[in-house]
Amino acid sequence: MEKQLSISQVREELGTLVDEVQYENSKYIILRHGKPAVAVVPLHVYEAWKSNRERLFGMIERMQAAAGDMDPDEAMALVLEAQQAVRAEHRERGPG
Incomplete structure (x- = not known):
């Protein structure tokens, strides 16, 4: 299941987000104005x-x-x- 973050949360937690995606295979949906805008997935x-x-x-x-x-x-x-x-x-x- 993907985790969801707002753009402001991404700004605050970018390093953690990248570590989770890279090392834990986490997936994120980034929200803009409360709506899904992009996905961040492992390479x-x-x-x-x-x-x-x-x-x-x-x-x-x-x-x-x-x-x-x-x-x-x-x-x-x-x-x-x-x-x-x-x-x-x-x-x-x-x-x-």
């Missing part, structure tokens, strides 16, 4: 997100190239299938 979480995003878009590009004149609904079904495969792989690997 490995961010890097995994970037890697998964790149792989997903790579799959989409390969499917688009292979689809040629395929019906758009059929192509979308393939995209969703690829997305589910990536998510299943991520679940199997677990966090980090």
Whole structure:
């Protein structure tokens, strides 16, 4: 579960926040005017997100190239299938 802090709390506790994220894998939602504005997550979480995003878009590009004149609904079904495969792989690997 993410912890929530206001921007003013972040200013006061930045060192502690960074230590908790880096060493304890804590996750924070930073609030601006009481509403979620940004997330602070451990670097490995961010890097995994970037890697998964790149792989997903790579799959989409390969499917688009292979689809040629395929019906758009059929192509979308393939995209969703690829997305589910990536998510299943991520679940199997677990966090980090």
